[in-house]
Amino acid sequence: MSDVTTAVHSVLTEKFEVVPADIAPAATLESLDLDSLSLAELALALQEQLGVKVEEHEAAKGTTVGELVAAIEAKLALAGAE
Numbered sequence: 001m002s003d004v005t006t007a008v009h010s011v012l013t014e015k016f017e018v019v020p021a022d023i024a025p026a027a028t029l030e031s032l033d034l035d036s037l038s039l040a041e042l043a044l045a046l047q048e049q050l051g052v053k054v055e056e057h058e059a060a061k062g063t064t065v066g067e068l069v070a071a072i073e074a075k076l077a078l079a080g081a082e
C-alpha cells in the first residue's frame with residue numbers, strides 16, 4: 001500500500017469513521033457517505049497530511065478512492081520532479 005493510499009485510508013477511517021472494509025479503489029466518495037462539506041474537509045485533511053493541494057474536482061462525489069489516490073500520487077511525482 002502506497003503512502004498516499006495509507007493516508008487516504010487513515011483520514012477516511014479516523015476522521016469520517018468509514019468502515020475500512022468499505023474503502024475499495026472502485027468505491028466512490030459518495031458511496032462512503034461523504035457529503036459536500038465532508039469532501040471539502042477530506043481535501044483539506046489530505047492537503048495538510050501530504051503537503052499537496054487537493055482540488056475540489058479531485059475529491060468530488062463521483063470520484064473513486066482509486067482516482068483520488070492516483071491524482072494525489074501524480075501531483076506528488078510532479079512536485080518531486082521539480
